[in-house]
Structures are given as structure tokens and as C-alpha cells.
Amino acid sequence: MTKTYVQRYKALKKIIDMLMNYTGRWKFSGYVRMLKREIETLKEMDSELYKEFEDFTNKIIREDDYAKESLNEIKAFAEEKLKPLYEPFEKESYSYLLIDGLEFKIKAMNYSSEAIYFGIFSFKTKQHAKTLISLINDGKKCQVRNEFYEYVDEIRIEDKKKYKLQLAKANGLNNDGYHGRLFLDKKNIIRIFKNEEPKYFDIFDEEDRIIDRFYNYINNSYDAALFTLPIKETKTYETMLKNINVSEEELLIIIKKWKKYFYDELQRRNVRYCRKNVGNEDYLPKTYIIRGSMINDAMIRKIRTEGLKSGEIVLPVEPVEIDENMSFLDVITKFVIKDIEDEEYHYNIGDELEGIINSSINMDDGKVSYLFDKQKIIGQGIKNALIDKEDVIFLNGGTGVGKTFTSIKTSLQYLESINKIKKGFRIAIYAQGHLIPKWKRQIEQAIQPIGITPIFRDINYLKDVDELPLKPQGAEFLFLSKDKAKRSYSIKYIPNNKYPTLLPIDKFAKEYKKYEDKELIEKK
Known part of the structure; x- marks a missing residue:
């Protein structure tokens, strides 16, 4: 130029x-x-x-x-x-970030005087990118310059070791090098990308997406018993509809009011919107910082109580009168147990136990064994609950009660019910590394009697996910070792776009989606 x-x-x-x-x-x-x-x-x-x-x-x-x-x-x-x-x-054009005399090209970035919240960078080499993430995580002072190379601002990084950088290799005539997304990885930062779809079906426009994200953040981060909607068409959702005194359409309006009420209260109290940015704003998400140190469970409950008292938010249930002389047990007996007794069970004594759950297990000593009757009943109940679309199910028990064999038989019985046995399937197992050989042995013992040959795949890196065939090649069991899955590396691969849910989505990611040589660089 x-x-x-x-x-x-x-x-x-x-x-x-x-x-x-x-x-x-x-x-x-x-x-x-x-x-x-x-x-x-x-x-x-x-x-x-x-x-x-x-x-x-x-x-x-x-x-x-x-x-x-x-x-x-x-x-x-x-x-x-x-x-x-x-x-x-x-x-x-590019803006620039100067650190320790080194220059990094910025396509777009939002920031404050103490943090870079989200930035899109271009690098000549991978080493250039590693240098940036290393300097940022060391808390180096940064200088921001605009597209005309004029001084704009100074950033003194306060959150050390909290930044991550995602890289996509750029191949082209004049486009060699790497493009990267640098971001501060903290729970109290909410980013709303322009093309990001909301989690719930009742939110559509941009303002509602922001409100939805705020509400989800508060609900997931604090123990405050906020009113939320279960996943539609699940047993939990159907139970809720039976116990409320409004229509499904009115329920959506009520939940929307809860979200808007808490959003407004948080804006008034402890939320800061990041307004500083350089470069092309079209690439940037809207970034909000919730000052978590000023928010706690008691404050969220207080906001909820004030809203219920003022009528700004309501619960869609008939009010009950509690006598001041009633004990806690009396309240539970009168208002809670009766609803539990009315619920349908997923297995009743005498119901049929299906074929795979009843099938044999080939033990190490050559003997043939079976699940105990209690284990069969638990397995059949879990399988029925899955068919009934229960959204979260836990099989809990002490050491040695047969959780492994029960879970294997139950999973296969469910897969047979939805016609996945012949088509091929994948089951992911997340366990301590030293227990994985035991899992593999017991899977073979449990499924050989029903004529299935298992395919075992160890998933130790994100690149292993990327190398998976798009469709299962049979009865695939994916093993994620806890000690490996939790560890941190300076370089990680990002799966390519066969698995879009594993790749953060925004305009930048879509622009470079044709490049499959992607890596995640982070430093802790």
C-alpha cells in the first residue's frame, strides 16, 4: 500500500x-x-x-x-x-498488537484495559502463533494500533494462563500461513455470535439470544432454583405439563418473562458490555462480562424472591396453603409424595425381560453366567426409560455390584430396540485408564453370546476423533481414558467439519471451513 x-x-x-x-x-x-x-x-x-x-x-x-x-x-x-x-x-487491512517489540496482525478484536476477550489474528508461521499465546498467557503488556498503525490503546493482561488460541491453516496463492481465534476462557464471559442459534425453541431475534445465554449462564453457575423448561417431548416435559395450570403457549411466555427479568436485573447490577474493539466488527461476537465475585447464590435467590413478590415473574402452578403447625414431613407427605405416587414407573414386577438382557455372559473360566434378577430389572427399567425419552439417566452402585455388565447389556438392548445393532453403532466409555482393559474384556464376554464382534477404538487426542469414519463400521466402542482426556497440551487438533458440533461456530470459522488442517493451541 x-x-x-x-x-x-x-x-x-x-x-x-x-x-x-x-x-x-x-x-x-x-x-x-x-x-x-x-x-x-x-x-x-x-x-x-x-x-x-x-x-x-x-x-x-x-x-x-x-x-x-x-x-x-x-x-x-x-x-x-x-x-x-x-x-x-x-x-x-489489519490492525496490530505489539508485545515486547513483536508485531501481530489483527483482523478484529474486542478488549478492555485488562483483557483481550476475543480476537481474530493472522500469522506467517505456527511458531508466530505460539509466540503470541505464550506472551499473552505470561501477562505481557500489549499495545493496540489501528489499521493506519496509529496508537489506540494499551492492555495490561490480568488473567494469566487463561487464554486459548484456535488455528486454521490457510492455503492459497496469496493466503499462506495461519488464521487464529484468540479468546479468554472464563465462565463469566458470554459471547453472542451473529449466526448463533439459541438453545430453546422460543427464542429467535438477537436480543432474545443474548437474554437466553444470560439466563442459561446464571442457571448453570449458581444454585438458585430458577424456572427452566425441560427438553421437549421428554418424560420430564410431559410431567411438567400435567402439573401446571397454563397452556403450552402460555408456558413459553412465562419462561420468556423469567429470562427477561433476570437479564434486566443483572444488567442493572453486575454486567459490563465490552465496547472497545479494533478491526472489522462483523467478525466479532457481542461480549458481556458478568462480575462473578459480586454475584452469589443468595443474590440470585433474592432477585427471584423479589420478582415473585412483585408479580414480575410467576410460577405456573396453583398456590398451596401450608399450615404453620405442619412439620417438614407433613409438607413432603401432603404435597410431594402424592405426585411421586402418581408417576408411571419404567418397569413393574412381572413385566417382560427382553432377549439381550436375558442373554448369557461368557466368563473367563469357561463357565456361562447371567445377570442377577435385580440387575435384569434395573437394566430393563433403564432401557424402557430411554425409549420413554428420559433425558438424563444414572446407574449408580458400589464396587462389585455388576454395573459394567448391566450397562453393557442395557445399552445393547436399547440399540436393538431402535434398530441400530445391524446398522452399526458407537458407544463412548469414559473411565480411569487402568480400568479400560477390564471394560474391553467384559464387553467381549457380554456380547459374544449374541453373535457380535466388537470394534475397540482408543480416543486419546482430538485428532483421533477427526480420523473416525463418518459412519460406524459395526459395533464400535470408543474408550476415553480419564487421565489422557483431562490433560492439557500446548498443541491440540480440532476435528474437521464432519463433526461441526465440536468446532466453535462463528463467521470466521465458516469462512475457513475448507481447511481441514486445524489445530488448537493452548497454554496453561
């Missing part, structure tokens, strides 16, 4: 920024005179647009020199007429 080329776009950016920031506090004619040199540059870039701009400003000045009634019109002109002229430069 020549200096003349850069200076032209610098002048255009100044015009756009000044028009977008005009508030009507000063005369518009004086404001325009401040832009005289920049306006002359606009004439060199596009003579027709220069004439249109001159006519537009004269019109505004004639009508009202303070232009208070024309603020939207002025901003619209900058947005619709001038910004498109600036876009080619913005698309190919």
Missing part, C-alpha cells in the same frame, strides 16, 4: 466516524468545515459521491444548522453512501 492510498482511506474513515458521532450540540456547518481537508480527499476518490455529499450537507445546514432533527439522516448517509467506499480497504 502506498502512503497516498492509506491516507485517502484514513481521511474517509474520519468523515464516517465524525458523521456517525455527530450529536447536534454544535453547528453542523462548523462540523463540516473541520472536515475540509478530508472532503477534498473524497473528491479524489469519487467525484460523484463528493458532489452528492456536498449537496447533502448544504441541505442539512439550510434546514437546521444544528441538525437535531436530521441526526438519523446524517448517520444513514454515512452508513449507506460512505461506508461501502471504505469496505475494500477494511477488507484487506
